[in-house]
Amino acid sequence: MDAVLELDGVTHRYGATVALDTVDLRVMPGECVALLGPNGAGKTTLTSLVTGLLSPRSGRIVVAGGDPARAATRARLGVVQQRVGWPRTLTVAEVVHGAAVRAGASRLHVEPALAEVGLAELRRRRAAKLSGGQQQRLQLAMALVASPTLLVLDEPTTGLDAATRRDFWTTLATRRDRGSGVLLATHQLDEAAAVADRVVVLAHGRVVAVDTPNGLTSRLADRIVSARTCLDVANLTNLPGVLDLDATDGRLRASTTQPERLVRHLLDHDPSLGDLRVEAVGLEHAVLHLTEGAQTPDGTTPVDRARPRPTTEVHA
Amino acid sequence: MSTTTTTGAGAAITRPDTTTRPPARTGRVLANELREELLAVIREPTTLFFTVAMPVGFFAMFVGLWGTEPEGTTNVAAMMLATFGAFGVIGVALMTPGIGVAEDRERGWLRVKRVSATPLPVTIAAKVLACMPHALGVVGAMSLLALVLAEPGISTVAWLRVLMVLVLGSLPFALVGLAVGFLASPNAATAVLMALYIPSSVASGLWMPLDMLPDALARLAPALPTYHLGQLAVSQLEGRAGLEHAAALLAFAVVAAGGAALAYRRASP
Ligand SMILES: Nc1ncnc2c1ncn2[C@@H]1O[C@H](COP(=O)(O)OP(=O)(O)OP(=O)(O)O)[C@@H](O)[C@H]1O
Ligand SMILES: [Mg+2]
Numbered sequence: 001m002d003a004v005l006e007l008d009g010v011t012h013r014y015g016a017t018v019a020l021d022t023v024d025l026r027v028m029p030g031e032c033v034a035l036l037g038p039n040g041a042g043k044t045t046l047t048s049l050v051t052g053l054l055s056p057r058s059g060r061i062v063v064a065g066g067d068p069a070r071a072a073t074r075a076r077l078g079v080v081q082q083r084v085g086w087p088r089t090l091t092v093a094e095v096v097h098g099a100a101v102r103a104g105a106s107r108l109h110v111e112p113a114l115a116e117v118g119l120a121e122l123r124r125r126r127a128a129k130l131s132g133g134q135q136q137r138l139q140l141a142m143a144l145v146a147s148p149t150l151l152v153l154d155e156p157t158t159g160l161d162a163a164t165r166r167d168f169w170t171t172l173a174t175r176r177d178r179g180s181g182v183l184l185a186t187h188q189l190d191e192a193a194a195v196a197d198r199v200v201v202l203a204h205g206r207v208v209a210v211d212t213p214n215g216l217t218s219r220l221a222d223r224i225v226s227a228r229t230c231l232d233v234a235n236l237t238n239l240p241g242v243l244d245l246d247a248t249d250g251r252l253r254a255s256t257t258q259p260e261r262l263v264r265h266l267l268d269h270d271p272s273l274g275d276l277r278v279e280a281v282g283l284e285h286a287v288l289h290l291t292e293g294a295q296t297p298d299g300t301t302p303v304d305r306a307r308p309r310p311t312t313e314v315h316a
Numbered sequence: 317m318s319t320t321t322t323t324g325a326g327a328a329i330t331r332p333d334t335t336t337r338p339p340a341r342t343g344r345v346l347a348n349e350l351r352e353e354l355l356a357v358i359r360e361p362t363t364l365f366f367t368v369a370m371p372v373g374f375f376a377m378f379v380g381l382w383g384t385e386p387e388g389t390t391n392v393a394a395m396m397l398a399t400f401g402a403f404g405v406i407g408v409a410l411m412t413p414g415i416g417v418a419e420d421r422e423r424g425w426l427r428v429k430r431v432s433a434t435p436l437p438v439t440i441a442a443k444v445l446a447c448m449p450h451a452l453g454v455v456g457a458m459s460l461l462a463l464v465l466a467e468p469g470i471s472t473v474a475w476l477r478v479l480m481v482l483v484l485g486s487l488p489f490a491l492v493g494l495a496v497g498f499l500a501s502p503n504a505a506t507a508v509l510m511a512l513y514i515p516s517s518v519a520s521g522l523w524m525p526l527d528m529l530p531d532a533l534a535r536l537a538p539a540l541p542t543y544h545l546g547q548l549a550v551s552q553l554e555g556r557a558g559l560e561h562a563a564a565l566l567a568f569a570v571v572a573a574g575g576a577a578l579a580y581r582r583a584s585p
């Protein structure tokens with residue numbers, strides 16, 4: 001089976017800013033690859049290269065067997081961009097019709113595409129008058145109308161309500177079953193964990209990890225131990241492996257690389273211990289951990305800002 | 317192209333592969349782009365009003381003042397129709413597509429077009445052709461005014477020749493507008509294009525005859541494409557083809573097309 005997207009050693013610069021640094025990436029038919037990473041990591045730059053908006057300074061990009069700089073190649077692409085706008089004078093149906101014509105698909109696909117994203121009733125509304133979430137759906141209808149080989153989605157669910165989000169992923173699953181590959185740039189890590197076959201983590205333009213969502217989270221030895229306890233949590237910080245501690249309303253929440261150690265300590269010292277749980281960290285934690293080494297221009301690390309501060313100093 | 321003429325949901329079932337081949341597609345894409353541009357004119361006719369009203373207003377003023385004075389072999393009103401007509405269509409072609417594309421770009425609609433499978437020449441051709449209704453509107457309105465305010469005294473054939481060279485000859489100017497529109501914001505594009513438009517029109521004798529201008533300016537005129545369009549239109553009145561002016565405009569068109577294509581590639585996404 002041929003990959004629907006291949007990147008080999010792709011580098012892109014904006015002036016002195018290196019936005020992408022020798023990135024390799026592959027998406028197979030029917031596969032969903034999520035592109036994760038903090039703001040400015042290079043996700044939009046990567047999707048712009050794949051959709052032909054930018055050309056790489058070096059490296060090779062093959063989309064559906066072709067060069068994205070060629071219009072004929074882009075006919076096999078479906079794109080949802082992070083930010084777009086609409087002409088004041090065209091209706092929803094006209095905009096999707098235009099997308100069908102440009103991609104060489106029949107106008108007969110327009111109505112089904114509108115129905116698929118739930119915009120059939122708004123077909124006569126001016127595109128520019130749609131709400132934010134409706135505009136996102138309109139972009140999806142345009143992306144789907146020509147049955148693309150590869151879907152490139154840059155934060156497609158931003159601004160969508162819960163029900164629309166669910167419908168969005170259902171629609172996408174149908175298209176993946178029919179063989180469309182998906183490249184998804186997102187900050188919704190719960191969604192990425194649920195839908196992606198593989199996750200590519202970017203930090204400052206470099207790929208820092210490629211793995212399944214489960215593979216990524218299980219790479220970290222960290223576990224979250226939580227329980228109701230009457231122990232003074234300040235004493236627990238000295239236990240080996242304990243990273244963060246948090247206690248509110250008598251409930252302890254600790255992240256540790258040695259969960260057995262902490263659990264044994266709790267059981268030994270607190271006869272009234274209750275509601276004990278040990279959980280793997282989420283994808284969010286794993287991504288933060290992977291990207292924390294990379295310094296941001298303001299000198300802080302993403303993790304400093306996002307991770308809860310240990311509260312032990314307060315108790316001590 | 318039978319796939320495009322079928323309508324109704326039933327046809328989709330009997331014809332599962334409805335993808336058209338590239339040459340047919342290019343034609344359909346161009347037709348669709350033109351349709352979208354025309355819909356914009358129909359739904360927001362105020363843009364038509366403003367691009368047409370300004371040059372036609374000037375024309376009315378000048379013809380009202382001097383249109384009935386005799387001059388040489390050709391009637392003044394007829395001369396003014398040719399030169400102000402050139403001024404009008406150049407304004408339309410420079411400003412309408414260029415500012416339109418700058419607005420599309422600022423809005424984020426150009427990004428949608430650019431990731432779609434539209435070939436660059438089709439995008440540019442559609443934008444250029446779409447200003448033709450405006451150009452026809454300008455020349456049509458000026459012709460009516462000339463009839464009402466003065467006696468232009470030109471044959472229908474001569475008038476048709478003027479109309480044709482003005483509308484076709486305006487197209488290269490649209491390429492310049494597009495080049496600017498691909499790179500600048502709507503406000504900056506308006507300013508830059510106005511700064512090109514008005515001085516070069518005056519220096520080309522489109523407002524008043526060249527012999528009324530300072531010598532230095534008059535000598536500069538043949539270097540300007542605006543001059544050649546004006547002269548091409550005047551030639552039609554005098555029954556000449558004006559091939560040297562047509563050739564100059566063609567050369568200008570080639571350069572402008574290259575500039576527009578380069579600007580498109582450099583346009584920020
Ligand atoms: N047009 C541009 N000119 C200059 N620098 C740019 C441009 N676009 C992006 N950058 C820079 O390139 C880097 C990568 O930006 P990019 O938009 O790809 O990040 P991202 O991962 O999509 O971020 P976000 O999550 O905020 O959308 C950033 O440092 C950004 O400031
Ligand atoms: Mg982005």
